[in-house]
Amino acid sequence: xxxxxxxxxxxxxxxxxxxxxxxxxxxxxxxxxxxxxxxxxxxxxxxxxxxxxxxxxxxxxxxxxxxxxxxxxxxxxxxxxxxxxxxxxxxxxxxxxxxxxxxxxxxxxxxxxxxxxxxxxxxxxxxxxxx
Numbered sequence: 001x002x003x004x005x006x007x008x009x010x011x012x013x014x015x016x017x018x019x020x021x022x023x024x025x026x027x028x029x030x031x032x033x034x035x036x037x038x039x040x041x042x043x044x045x046x047x048x049x050x051x052x053x054x055x056x057x058x059x060x061x062x063x064x065x066x067x068x069x070x071x072x073x074x075x076x077x078x079x080x081x082x083x084x085x086x087x088x089x090x091x092x093x094x095x096x097x098x099x100x101x102x103x104x105x106x107x108x109x110x111x112x113x114x115x116x117x118x119x120x121x122x123x124x125x126x127x128x129x130x131x
Contacts, residue, residue, distance in 0.1 A: 004085055005095030006032075006078045007110060012099045013079050019064050020081065027066040029075060029082035032096065032107065034059045060096060060107040 008016070020028045037055040044050060065084075075082040095110035 003076050004087075004089045004093055005110065006076060006083055006085075007095060007097045008078055008081070009097075009099040012105065013081065015100060015105065016064070016081055016098070023064060024066050027068060028064060029067070029084050030062050030098075031065045031084050031086055032060070032062045033086045035061050058108060060109065062098070062105070062107050 016030060020030075035056050036059070037053055039054075040052045042050050042052075067084075075084055077083070093109065097108050097110050099106050099108075
């Protein structure tokens with residue numbers, strides 16, 4: 001399965017390394033996934049159906065996890081950090097960027113015109129986010 005490129009800024013890398021250090025370094029990794037839409041259905045007094053569908057503005061999420069099963073998933077190594085991308089890349093996706101924004105972890109789609117993006121599956125250690 002093809003991998004999405006992962007880019008990570010130096011400050012985000014340092015923050016993730018600190019979190020990973022607190023866990024079992026042999027089994028810890030960054031799990032990347034998409035959060036899908038949520039839905040709720042209700043009925044009116046006359047029996048009509050009312051759907052409420054909410055889609056997140058940014059569906060990308062990630063968590064620090066430890067795999068304890070004998071079979072380890074396939075990892076993508078970025079700057080010495082193991083990433084497990086629990087997703088199938090979509091045709092329009094160019095990759096993901098992990099950075100700190102206002103001191104909080106942030107994961108965003110990689111801009112299609114990123115100067116650092118060259119080949120699918122290539123990982124980069126440094127990102128210039130000044131533009």
